[in-house]
Amino acid sequence: MPEQERKCCGMKKQIQTPFWAGLAACALPLVAGLLAYGRLPGQMAVQWSGETGEVTSLMSKPWAVIAIPIVLMVMHWVVYATVHSMVLGPRLMGALREGLGWLIPLLSVAMYSVIYGANLTGRIQVFVLLFSLMGLAVLIVAAHVAELPFGSRWGVQDRFSMASEENWNHIHMVTGGIWGLCGVAVILGNWLLPQNTGRIMIWLVFMGVPGLYSHWMGRRMQNG
Template sequence: MKKTNKKLTFWDILYWILAVVPFLISLIFYSRLPDQVPTHWGADNVVNGYSSRNMAAFGIPAFMFFMAVLVNVLYRIDPKRENISRSKELKQITRWFVVILAVLVQVITILSGIGLSFNVGTVISVPIAFLFVALGNYLPKCRQNYSLGIKLPWTLADEDNWNRTHRLAGYVWMAGGFLMMILGFFNLSKLYFTIFLTMVLIPSVYSYLLYRKKNSGS
């Protein structure tokens, strides 16, 4: 059997550097953090939850680092990992968003902890909306797998169902992502969440209807 040695690329190195940046940010500002640090905000952009200094500085980054590791492990052990590799744009978007989000979350946490005030809802919701636009653009090309995409009993059991569901979801997620991005600037969290639920439900219901139609004729 021929062995393939995967070389560590510049982008791999940059990825893991970004994964540890939240820890470095916390170390730099640790002495300026209060005993209780804001870590949760309501729909009105008012703080409604706090964490201890150590949890905010190192617990949250540790969780995000675990997620960065986990997403890479899942892609490697997926029984259909060849299909994930064929969906390389989608794979890279999801991988990189985890570490970029980790840095963003830690910057927000630390800046809030040292007393700076800003619209947290917009800072978080707009990048998430942009993620859906990017994912929607490549979702129709996503091949059947167990780690990436819309994983429902009907999509996993039928490749045609998977392909048709992801084609529809691509349009829905791009349109919904653009709407969410606009709403994020205006801090309309209830409508933002409604659009998100709609983006989840439309492909799911469509996939189920395809399944019912196919099985009713058999």
């Protein structure tokens, strides 16, 4: 494959990975809602008074669990395609473009952290919101770690990963995948078990697995 074509494919892959990760984040409310469907009320609280904290708006369970997440997934596709289009994309700074690309997933996770936390426990759970946003942050980092260019200072730099570009790509795909699963587990765990938010964060311990794996591969390469 010619060098220019390979670079083009790499750029497309870098754009697609955050897109799919964001789409997964938008789909998590649907997954969590279906898993907790029997525990959720038929009419779900979706809006509260900022002064009294009383419920001011209700929505039927099928709409809140199924319809709205699908709408958010479509909105994410539209927003992401727009900010990365050939017309608008080049006019936006990289950080702004990436931030706008994650706007709908951020709104989705924040909104459903409040909705599921409140409807499963009877009151708004601030820690569910905070810890779920931490899980989203891990997912965002994972999406970009998987596509780090060879030798990036933000990547895993050890004997194995720096031995070749192939090793680098392998370890960062593994890292991105495991970190992404950790982020998803934290978000879903906080939504499904809002009373155990602190314990759910134990999933983040597994973020150290890729580093151990890379170290083990380096030792194996040295001995072999």
